[in-house]
Amino acid sequence: MVVLGALTGLGAARTSELAAVMGLDASTVSRHVAKVIERGWASRSSDPNDGRAAVISLTESGRRTREQLWGQWENQIRDITGRWTLQEREEFLELISRVYDGVREPPPN
Numbered sequence: 001m002v003v004l005g006a007l008t009g010l011g012a013a014r015t016s017e018l019a020a021v022m023g024l025d026a027s028t029v030s031r032h033v034a035k036v037i038e039r040g041w042a043s044r045s046s047d048p049n050d051g052r053a054a055v056i057s058l059t060e061s062g063r064r065t066r067e068q069l070w071g072q073w074e075n076q077i078r079d080i081t082g083r084w085t086l087q088e089r090e091e092f093l094e095l096i097s098r099v100y101d102g103v104r105e106p107p108p109n
Contacts, residue, residue: 001073003029003036004058004066012055014047041065 006021007013013021019029033056036042041062047053058066081089 001066001069003032004041004062004069007042007056007058007062008066012045012057014053014055018056036062039065 002022003018006018010017010021015026015030015033018033019026022029033042033044037044037056040059042056042058044054044056047055081092084092
């Protein structure tokens with residue numbers, strides 16, 4: 001799911017770019033990318049800017065799978081938080097927004 005989400009945000013990306021966005025080392029991301037490609041959710045092609053490198057892109061199947069998984073996740077969160085008070089939901093929104101912002105920022109060097 002994380003690779004699908006990262007590719008949704010980045011579009012075509014090198015493994016090193018995915019690793020930076022995901023906050024993981026390139027070898028870990030490479031293993032995850034291999035599984036995503038094996039399932040037909042992404043494809044590997046030559047980087048148009050550097051033929052020596054490869055970029056990973058979502059396939060249509062990958063886009064559909066990501067949308068389906070995202071919808072399931074949204075439904076689960078809605079079911080869980082629907083039982084919370086307004087204050088609890090507002091606190092959760094604040095905290096999850098901080099997590100989202102942290103994921104989108106490049107890690108400090």
